[in-house]
Structure formats: structure tokens, C-alpha cells
């Protein structure tokens with residue numbers, strides 16, 4: 009055996025440095041991990057500390073110095089006289105809304121999924137696209153449409169269609185839990201449709217057949233075979249909807265405000281508006297904890313089921329139940345769902361913007377003043393949306409913020425994927441993968457509260473970002489990070505590291521490999537990775553509502569502000585514009601990338 | 612003078628077991644070296660460390676006078692500066708470039724003038740007989756064609772070392788034979804040092820000038836194919852190389868099976884061995900059959916046997932034998948006249964036995980004794 013080579017004292021360190029100098033992947037990975045930790049974990053820690061520290065102005069109530077540790081806010085939220093208003097009632101309401109919406113989405117989405125995936129429903133291909141359209145509209149579109157129809161005298165401004173026609177609308181029908189459930193349910197049922205429909209389509213029909221051969225009857229098969237196999241996808245859909253509703257803001261805000269119907273997200277919003285930062289922090293923490301629990305339960309259930317889920321690809325035949333005389337009624341049902349979830353909301357919103365007095369169908373009542381008028385009888389918004397400065401500046405802001413965020417998402421997603429795949433098997437790789445998934449656990453509005461807590465003031469070298477475009481971009485990028493990095497990782501996994509390594513041994517340095525090999529090959533993934541966040545960012549409200557100011561107004565926040573001012577027609581017009589932009593972007597994305605609508609549904 | 616040297620190389624992936632364990636390897640200039648071993652034994656890892664794509668945890672890699680890796684001295688040359696060629700098991704062609712551009716890429720990086728580049732590309736493409744495909748994209752090629760492009764891409768830059776990771780494993784049997792011949796032709800023509808990874812012992816035996824057998828990250832034996840075959844250094848090598856595998860009996864202290872004690876006793880007495888014998892092996896090709904013990908050459912080991920099955924392959928005959936209490940396989944190039952259930956005598960020469968000690972290492976003392984003995988024990992004479 010040859011002698012051992014001589015050992016330099018710092019040889020090993022020197023070696024690692026030499027490797028790092030030529031191979032920036034690890035360095036990039038470490039930098040990404042640090043930045044993500046700061047932008048994801050630090051805000052949550054900050055909001056957690058806010059919940060237990062005396063805030064300036066509260067020292068009178070607590071008798072403690074500002075900054076001291078305190079249980080005051082916990083007490084105020086959970087045990088005080090106001091805790092019912094601040095927390096318990098909103099908490100109960102949230103559960104009612106979440107359960108109701110989930111049931112609604114399950115029934116509607118499940119039925120539609122079965123009709124499309126397993127029966128001979130006429131036009132099922134068309135329905136499979138048409139029925140997910142409602143998920144592409146901003147979530148509070150339905151809330152606005154509801155108000156436009158059912159609004160009664162309790163609220164100022166123009167009355168709803170029904171009141172205008174002389175129908176007395178009771179409060180429970182116009183505002184509060186019931187309309188919120190319907191409006192959210194109409195937005196979220198496509199979620200069930202997609203997840204459940206996929207599982208149904210992939211299910212091996214040989215499993216059903218073998219049960220049938222053994223003499224099982226249809227009902228037995230459905231109960232013993234199909235349902236247990238579908239359970240994971242159903243639970244998954246239910247829990248994901250639950251988590252989304254926890255963080256959703258627009259719908260409960262618009263429909264709950266007139267009757268003081270509060271859920272956790274609106275209560276959080278009000279607390280921040282009233283500058284009760286300590287209370288807001290406690291509520292935000294509760295929302296975060298519940299959100300994390302829900303997702304953990306989901307992943308645990310999925311893991312449990314993975315053992316026996318055999319929804320393989322092999323034997324899945326295209327066997328469909330013949331509806332026979334139920335075919336036409338089923339078609340009618342599907343059309344009804346489409347009408348209720350797409351045609352009515354859009355139609356009503358549009359009608360409301362071209363009628364002087366809503367619900368009156370005389371020629372003289374039609375007008376374009378809400379679009380292009382200059383003499384609206386209001387002080388704050390005297391001009392129609394298309395001729396007022398507000399729309400265009402908000403639109404420009406939306407484009408800038410969302411566009412920049414989307415580009416960052418696309419690039420970051422691929423970069424994360426690159427590092428994860430290139431360093432696969434190391435701790436850095438799995439850590440990066442996990443950190444980038446973290447925002448998924450935090451409901452949107454709570455995440456915004458956490459950002460507000462961290463970035464409202466200057467901290468060290470980081471200036472106060474509240475009121476800037478930067479914070480809007482960052483919160484959108486980070487909120488979308490789980491989706492972006494997941495897409496980036498799977499794109500890079502599919503490619504593998506070998507094509508790049510082949511270039512490397514051929515003599516190409518890092519920069520050249522990135523520009524000549526990796527980026528050109530991943531062009532498609534990059535385009536998709538930019539367009540999808542762009543579409544969902546255009547509709548984003550929950551995470552930006554607390555962070556946008558009058559200087560950084562976006563289209564979505566503008567629309568909610570218009571509701572606040574009681575200009576329902578203008579708000580409706582703005583939402584229609586957002587929906588139109590989202591549709592156009594989706595259509596272009598489909599043309600450009602050849603991907604299907606279904607894969608574009610996220611966030 | 613050895614061209615590539617690996618000295619005391621360790622490789623440990625994050626928190627796992629050693630993928631490569633204290634590996635010493637010297638690969639002479641112009642060798643066709645084959646890394647052979649079962650899957651998961653660290654072949655790919657070794658190859659990737661030579662290419663610089665993976666960094667050793669300890670040790671040193673040198674090519675000629677140039678240190679490429681030295682963990683102890685802190686030297687590292689990045690893969691792009693090593694001037695090697697590496698053909699991946701998956702080929703890893705660049706899907707967005709045509710065949711021509713794929714092959715051209717390395718030359719462009721070297722900033723070779725375009726006329727020279729075109730000539731060189733043309734030459735390599737026609738050498739590998741894919742010049743007609745040069746405007747196609749990788750997705751439009753068959754597996755065999757992709758394989759040729761992957762090879763051409765690396766040959767174009769005229770690497771000092773060509774590294775191949777199981778390049779033939781994704782091809783069907785016919786193409787594999789064809790590419791084997793191709794590789795041999797390229798090696799003869801270019802005289803590049805080739806390091807070739809495979810788990811197929813036949814591939815290693817037919818192509819290599821030098822074989823390194825690995826198991827569990829540890830080098831088991833380094834030698835020419837014939838050395839590996841004729842004098843396996845330990846039980847692992849003996850059983851891994853050869854098809855059907857070597858007949859093998861281990862001494863069992865408690866029960867003492869008859870055939871084992873017969874062979875072990877014979878080996879110990881012929882080799883005049885002082886140390887205890889652990890096991891004895893005999894290749895199927897070295898076993899012979901006779902109708903009666905009298906026909907066995909003097910001094911050879913023999914035992915009564917019963918034919919259990921005769922399996923002709925067309926070119927040779929494989930016989931399953933019950934020898935005393937053990938099952939042996941025999942391969943014969945000549946037709947076998949016996950049928951099932953025939954009682955026969957099976958025998959072999961002392962020089963055809965492989966004798967291992969109790970730690971499964973070859974007992975060279977036995978080989979030396981047999982070679983040295985003036986009476987050629989069991990020779991046909």
C-alpha cells in the first residue's frame with residue numbers, strides 16, 4: 009500500500025472552500041435558506057412576541073412598562089368581558105362557516121365530480137372546464153353578487169335587486185352566516201371537483217369488477233370499495249378548504265359587516281384597524297396554530313392511507329355508469345350549478361353596473377355612467393371607473409407588484425428546485441425543501457398580520473417596509489413560495505442533474521451551464537412558474553388588505569374600499585375587471601404553455 | 612507510470628454508511644479499466660469522484676502529475692477543468708440542442724475555430740456512424756442512437772480519460788454486442804484511458820484490460836480479467852465472477868457434510884497446509900465426469916455422483932449433479948452422454964481448486980504448493 013498522503017493542518021477546510029469557490033450551488037442554497045428563514049420564520053416569531061409584550065399605550069391598562077412580558081392580551085382575548093366579541097363569537101362563526109362551506113362544496117363538488125368522471129353525462133368534457141371557472145374568479149365576487157341581489161335597507165346606498173322589486177329581504181338572507189357559506193361554497197366546490205374527480209378517474213375499476221364478480225351489489229360496492237378508496241382525497245379536499253377559509257377575508261368581510269357577523273379573519277382585521285396590536289397578535293397566533301394543525305392532520309391522514317391506496321394507473325378503465333332516464337335531469341343539475349356559480353354572479357355584477365336603479369328593467373334605467381360617467385352623485389368617487397384615475401393607478405400598481413412578484417416566484421421556484429436537486433441527499437436540500445413549504449401552513453391573513461408586526465418599524469438594517477410596494481411584493485412571493493418551489497423541484501427532478509453535469513465535464517463553468525443548458529431546457533417551466541402566480545396574485549386580497557395603503561392601492565383592495573364607501577356598482581365594476589384580467593391571463597397561459605386549466609388552479 | 616491514482620479514498624454521504632471505503636486504485640495510461648461489482652457497491656460514486664462531480668470525504672485523486680483532489684492538502688480541481696469525458700447511464704443528452712450542437716458544445720467552450728470544430732464534429736459523428744442524424748433532436752433518436760451521441764459528445768473534445776457509467780445497460784442484447792465491439796474499436800484507435808463501470812461480469816471480462824472488483828465500497832481485487840477468473844482473491848470475487856457461479860463448499864464444524872469434508876480434506880493434504888481451510892471452490896468448467904472411479908487420473912479429487920438433470924444450451928451442456936450430499940453444476944463443451952439418474956464419478960484436478968481460509972481469503976500457500984509440486988497432481992499425462 010502506498011503511504012498515507014501528508015496531512016495539512018487546515019487541509020479539510022481549505023478543500024471545502026476550494027470546492028465552494030467553484031460550485032456556488034451550496035452557497036446559493038445557504039443564502040436562500042437564510043433569506044427564507046428571515047422572511048417566513050422571523051415574522052411569525054415577531055407576532056408571537058407581540059402577543060406577550062406590553063404595547064405602547066397599553067401600559068395604563070396593564071400597569072406594566074411597554075415591552076414587559078405580559079399575559080394581558082391572552083386574558084383580554086380569552087377571558088375578559090370583551091373576549092366574546094373579540095374571539096369566542098368569531099371563533100364559533102369561523103367553525104360554522106368552515107363546516108358549512110365544506111359541506112356545501114362536498115355535496116356540489118362531489119356530485120359534479122361523479123357525474124363528470126363516472127357517468128355518461130352529456131357534455132361532460134365541457135363541464136369539466138366550465139365548472140371550475142368559479143374558482144378562477146376572485147373569491148369575493150360571489151359576495152358582491154349576493155349583496156347586489158339581496159341587499160336590504162339595513163345598509164346604506166342603493167338597494168339590492170329584490171328590494172327594488174318590492175320584496176322584503178330578511179337580514180339572515182342578506183347578511184351573515186348563510187350567504188357567506190353559499191358564496192364561499194360556490195367559490196370552493198371546484199376544489200373538491202378536481203381532487204375527487206382525479207381520484208375517481210384514476211381508481212382501478214378492476215377493483216370494482218372483482219367485487220362484482222364476487223357477487224357484491226352496487227350499494228355494497230360503493231360502501232365497501234369505492235368510498236374507502238376515495239376517502240383520502242375527500243379528507244384532503246375538506247381539510248384544504250378548511251385551511252383556506254381560515255385565512256380568507258373578502259367574503260366574510262363584505263357579507264358580515266352590516267350585521268356585525270365576525271369571523272377570525274375579520275376580527276383580526278378589525279383589531280389591527282383599531283390599533284389593538286397585542287390582541288391582533290393573539291388572534292393571529294390562534295389562526296396560525298389552527299392552520300398548522302389542519303395541514304398536519306391532512307398530511308398524517310394521507311400518509312396513513314398511502315399504505316393501501318392502490319389508485320394505480322394500470323387497470324383504470326373508462327367504465328361509466330349509464331344514467332338512462334336520469335340523463336336529462338343530471339344535465340339540468342350540472343347546468344344549474346354552472347348558472348349559479350358563473351352566469352348569475354357575472355351577469356348580476358354586470359347588470360348592476362349598467363343600471364341606475366338596480367333591478368328595474370326599463371330602457372331609461374340603463375346607463376354607462378358607472379363606467380364612463382363624470383358626474384356621479386358622490387364626493388369621493390365622482391367619476392366612472394374607466395375614466396377615474398383610481399382604477400388606472402390601482403391597475404398599474406397591481407401590474408407592477410404582481411408582475412414583479414410573479415417573476416420572482418418563477419425564478420426563485422426554479423432556483424430552489426435547482427439547489428434541492430443538485431444537493432439532493434444532503435441536509436441543506438431537505439431543509440430548503442421544508443422551509444419553502446412553511447408558508448403553506450400559515451393562513452393568508454395571519455401571515456399578513458405577522459408581516460405587519462415585523463416590518464412596521466425599522467429593525468436593524470431593515471427599514472420600515474409598511475406602506476411600500478416592496479412589502480407587497482415580498483408577501484406575495486413568500487405566500488406563493490410553497491407552490492413555486494414545489495413546481496420548481498418537480499421540474500428539476502424531472503430533468504435530473506446529469507444534463508448539467510455533462511456540460512460541466514465538457515468544460516462549462518457555472519454561469520454558462522445556467523444560461524446555455526439549464527435555463528433553455530426549463531424555459532417552459534419558467535414561463536408557467538411566472539404566469540400561475542401572476543394569475544393568482546391578481547386576485548389576492550387576504551394577504552394584501554392589511555399591508556396596502558392609499559399610496560399602494562391594488563385592484564383588489566380598491567374594490568373592497570369601494571364597498572366600504574358604499575359604492576357597490578363601482579366595486580362590482582372593478583371586480584369584473586379583475587375577473588376579466590384573470591380569464592385573459594389564464595387563456596393566454598393555456599395557449600402559451602399548452603397546460604390544462606386544472607393544473608393552473610392554486611392559491 | 613500509472614495515469615490515474617486514487618489514494619485512501621473515503622466517501623460518506625450525509626449520515627449514511629461509507630459508500631466508498633479506503634480505496635486505493637492505480638489505473639495505467641491507456642488501460643481499459645473496468646469497475647465491476649453488484650449494484651450499490653459504490654462504482655458510480657467512484658467514477659463521479661474521478662470526474663470531480665462528487666467530492667471524497669478523505670483521500671487523494673491524481674492524474675499523471677496533477678493533483679485533482681486532495682482533501683488533506685486542500686486541493687480541488689473542478690470538473691470543468693479536468694478534461695475528462697463522462698458518459699452517463701441515462702445518456703443525459705441536452706434535449707434543446709440538435710445532435711450536431713450536442714457534439715459541438717464542448718468544442719465551442721474550448722473556443723476552437725469554427726472550421727476545425729465542424730471537421731472534428733464530422734469526424735466523430737462518422738466514426739460512430741451517426742453523421743446522418745446530425746440535425747435531429749435527442750427526442751427523435753432511438754436508445755442506441757442516443758448512446759452513440761452521448762459517446763460522440765465526449766469523444767469530440769478528445770478527453771485524456773473517458774469515463775463510462777454502465778453505458779450498455781439500457782440497450783437490448785444485439786445492440787449491446789455491437790456497442791461492445793464499438794468501444795473496443797474506439798479504445799484501440801484512440802488509446803485513451805477508459806474507465807468503465809458495470810455490474811455485468813461478462814461485459815467486464817470481454818472488454819477490460821484491467822478489472823477492479825468492488826463490494827460494499829471496498830476494493831476486493833484488482834487484476835487482469837484472467838487473473839480475476841483464475842485466481843479470485845476471496846470468496847466474494849470467486850462467486851461474483853463466472854456463470855454459472857462457482858461450486859462452493861464451506862467447512863461446517865458441527866455437522867461436517869460429506870462432500871465438504873472430502874474436498875477440504877483433499878485440499879489440505881495436497882497443499883500440505885498448516886492453517887485450517889475454510890472453504891473450497893471449483894468452477895463448473897473444471898468439473899469432469901467419468902463412468903467409473905478407475906477412469907479418473909491419479910491424484911485427482913473424485914467422488915461418486917448422480918446426474919439430476921442435463922441442460923443443453925446448444926453450444927455447451929450444463930449438468931446438475933448430486934455429489935455425495937451436495938448439489939454441483941458442471942459445464943462441458945463436449946456433449947454429455949449420461950442421462951438423468953445415472954450413477955457417475957465426478958472429479959477435478961488439484962490445480963483447479965480454489966482454496967480459501969476461514970476468513971474467506973484465498974490461500975496462496977495452496978496455489979504455490981500445487982504449482983511447485985514436481986509431480987503434477989492429477990495431470991492428464
Ligand SMILES: Nc1ncnc2c1ncn2[C@@H]1O[C@H](COP(=O)(O)OP(=O)(O)O)[C@@H](O)[C@H]1O
Nearest residue numbers: 432433624630649650651652653654655656657
Ligand atoms: N447522492 C447520494 N446520497 C446518498 N447516498 C448515495 C448517493 N449516491 C449513492 N448513494 C449510496 O451510495 C452507495 C453506492 O452507490 P453507487 O455508487 O451509486 O452504487 P453503484 O453505482 O455501484 O450501483 C449506495 O448505497 C447508494 O445508496
Ligand SMILES: [Mg+2]
Nearest residue numbers: 651654655656
Ligand atoms: Mg451505478
